[in-house]
Amino acid sequence: MTTIERTVLGAGIDRVDGAQKVAGRAPYSSDVTYPGMVHAVLVRSAIAAGTIAGIDASAAEGEPGVLAVITPYNAPRVARGPESGFWRQPPPPLQGLEIAHHGQYVAVVVADSRERATAAARHVAVFYRPGDPVLALDDPRAETVRDPFGSDQTRGDSAAALAAADVVVDAEYTTPDETNNPMGLFTTVAAWDGERLTVHDATQWPAGARAVLAGAFGVPEEGVRVLAPFVGGGFGAGLRVWPHVILAVMAARVVDRPVKLGLTRPQMFTGVGHRPATVQRIRLGARRDGTLTAIEHESVQPSAVNDDNIVESVTQVSAVGYACPNVTTRDSVRRLNVPVPTSMRGPGDAQGHFALECALDELAYEIGVDPVELRLRNYADVHPELGLPWSSKALRECLEVGAERFGWWDRHPTPRATRRGDILVGYGMAGVSFFWFQQPCAARATVDREGRAFVRSAATDIGTGTYTVMTQLAAERLGLPVDRVRVGLGDTDLPRAPMQGGSGMTASMGSAVHDAAANLIQAFLDLVAGDIAAPLRGRRAEEVLAADGGLRLRSDPASGESYREILERHDLAELTADGSAAPANPQELGLAPAGPFAARFAEVHVDADLGRVRVARLVSVVDAGRILNVKTARSQIIGGTVGGIGMALLEETVTDPATGRIVNGTLGDYLVAVNADVPDLDVTFVGEPDRFNPVGVKGVGEIGLVGVAPAIANAVFHATGRRIRSLPLTLDKLL
Missing domain, CATH: 3.30.365.10 (Aldehyde oxidase/xanthine dehydrogenase, molybdopterin binding domain)
Structure with missing residues (x-):
């Protein structure tokens, strides 16, 4: 092209x-008003498993300004929205009495103001028959779904190659649940005009929302209009039509007036998805010179008990990241009584790279080969699965330019060898990629x-x-x-x-x-x-x-x-x-479609006594094809890198193992990276226009986050000599 x-x-x-x-x-959806518009407020489940035994809404219905209290006992029937091409929708709300997770919506109160609806919602009495929730990945009661993404791969004979390898690294890595937490709280405004529906929503996919809403409410798709000219961030949370959107539309039909429904921050933690935790085992086999002979990568992650959501494969990076003749990747899901997971910036690859790039760092130290050199020795000049040349690939340049800009070759390679007083200084890196998507x-x-x-x-x-x-x-x-x-x-x-x-x-x-x-x-x-x-x-x-x-x-x-x-x-x-x-056909073009590539280099300072980790420098060199606007592209990489710092050091959605309640569901308790956590970030773009589309671009939104966490984790090892294989890298793990 x-x-x-x-x-x-x-x-x-x-x-x-x-x-x-x-x-x-x-104009954001939260700014929208209509004449005669009323407000809806949600009531959430106080248990993680069981059934609703009854609901007494009489006190709420008697509150000033209340127009309706909708529960499973009086809610209109709605259909489960159609598959959108990527996801099957979550089960529609208020269509049964079963409780699948803590925070599930069990009622919605509609009143003439948000304040009155909020006050009335406190008077909705819900009675339960509690069940025994399944909350842990290792709970034997959890249903296991193997290869849920259809992406498991086998190339060569990894078992035999591992048995014959000169060196084997065998390690388990874990990443926690994380919550997307965009700045803008999701808000939906729904208005019916006969059988025509207009919805203002914080969606990342207006056309997908239109199709789902038409199917759910049994109206022609051309009779639904979804408006989302601006969205206050999403990071993947806005890709599905969540139950609150259905409830806003349902409430508007019940009261025959426009309805606004805005989520609170705690409701964002249970209602619009999150990055699922992973437990990953990775085995690398190599010759003494660092040449990879085998990769086995297995991952387990949770999904909701009643959801058929497809969350991206975690292990796919190991199938295509490096030249290796023998590769086995396996993903599996275990169904738990948890809120529905979804994509979060850098989905799948963010978690998968943490395991792969840290394991490669372990291998580099085991055999005494520099971590950058190890990656160059295993560079995949052609797509390892398709055998086709890449549509573009400048990962080698990312690694070489990044090492030069960072001053990588000047560092002392021995762990715990560089100190500045009581501060241990460490240097780490990761080579990364993100899957192609068009x-x-x-x-x-x-x-x-x-x-x-x-x-x-x-x-x-x-x-x-x-x-x-x-x-x-x-x-x-x-x-x-x-x-x-x-x-x-x-x-x-x-x-x-x-x-x-x-x-x-x-x-x-x-x-x-x-x-x-x-x-x-x-x-x-x-x-x-x-x-x-x-x-x-x-x-x-x-x-x-x-x-x-x-x-x-x-x-x-x-x-x-x-x-x-x-x-x-x-x-x-x-x-x-x-x-x-x-999208073009790879075989017809004779090219393997390439997503973006990058190399990350991190310097960390670790307090030798307190275990406190600070990121001092981060260098990112990125191949994203043609850059249409270097200013906005650099901003995307910086924003993603800040998210990567949060993933490495701070972010973890904590669930009470007894009740299934998220215990840190506010931004006062869920830690994200702020200015004090972020150093000056060096961003450089390399590479040429991609050949797989006429514009020559590959996208920069996700690659900004992918690889930051393993680069920081590898730097922490270099600083301290301690290998931490679970995120976030909190000080208790270093003391």
Whole structure:
């Protein structure tokens, strides 16, 4: 595939939506109001397993301003939403008396104000027949589902290779439950107009939400409109249609008025998913020179007892990360009485890389080969499974440039050998990748008589910069200044778009915008094809260049005319064209699609007496294909890296092992990285435009987090000589 020429692309321009956000004018779902709108508040289960024996809502119903109390005993019937292409929806709420986890919604109170609904919700009396919850991965009662993702892989004979290996590393690594915790609390506003439904939601996938809601409430999909022009963060939490969304729509139908339902922070911990814990066993076999001969990687993670959610494979990185002839990867899930897990930034790969990259560090110290050199010796020049050359890959450059920028080769290689007074200094690294992801997408482009472009698609922007890079891309393709291009997102009345997740939006929507712009240029050429006054009459698309607000001949840039001139001569107010794109076939292209790659280098300071760990430096070198906006791309890597620091040192969702209650379900108790935890972060981009899509991008949203935790963990080992194999790396594990 050819890639587009660069003019405004790559420039680190400010976010086009930045002024709106700073001024408080960006419309989030929590800002939406309707005339006559009322408010819904949720009642959550106080047990983790069992059944509801009865509900007494009479006191709540008698509270001032209360319009309805909806429980399993009077709730309208709704269907389980259809599969969305990636996930089957959670069971719809209030459709039965079974309790599957602590915090499950058991009632919803609707009143004329949020305060009155909250007060009334406290008067809903719920009676239970408690059961004995299954809460631990090692509980023998837990149902086990093997290969739930269909991604288990076997290449060669890993058992025989391990038996014959010169060196074997065999270790178990664990990661805890973590909660996405976007800044914006999820809010849904639902309004019915007969059988037509409008929903404002904090969703990362408006089109998916539309399909689910139509199926759940038995209305035509074209009768549902979902609006999410801005989302206050998601990190994966907004990818599914959660029970509170169904309840907002249900409540609006019951009271026949628009309803707003906003989650509290504790409800965000139980109602919109979380990164599931993992227990991973990894075995590496190698020759004495560091050449890998075998990898076996097994992972167990929890899922909810009543959910068929597909959470991403944890072990897939070991199948494709390095050149190794004998590989076995296995994932399994155990069903527990826990809230439904979901994707969280860097899903699957974040946990899997922690085990793989730490195990490689263990191997490097065992055989006396430098950790960077070990990875270079096992570099996969072709895709290990497909045997095809990568569509692009600059991981070698990431490792080499990162080592140079960090000063890696100057460090003392012996653990616990570098001190500054009472502080132990350690250096660690990790080489990382993220899976390739691209989905079909459609877009529409319009140019009007004023020489302004309007490009739109039903995708949303969760803060990643989609508005900005799509503005730049459209400006590039149509030959317009950036300030003459407007992008519309977050409305299912626009051309269908995939989810904002998996680092796939820029490739998916970017390719669709690329196609729409090309079709629009062709539409202008078709318009002047029979126009004797047109300097571009009879010209083909490859003969013209979009520049200076119009079309010019490539061979003679002085010959051409503006969009305004063409439209005025044909008495048209505007011209519009649609575009679409779908992922290419690897076999047809003869290429293996490559996601982004990166190398992480971390310096940590560990208090020798107290065990307190501080990250002093982090260097990230990233291959993300063509960078459309270096400023927003760097911001994405910095944001992800901060999340990686949290994953390494702070974040852990703690569940009471007796009751199933999350005990740290507030931001006062659940620790996230703040300014004091974050050093200056060095970010460098390397690599070339990717060949698997016409824009040449690979995405930067997820790779920013992946690999940070193992780099820090490896640095802690180098500082202290103690190998900590469970996250987070808290001081009690170092004392």
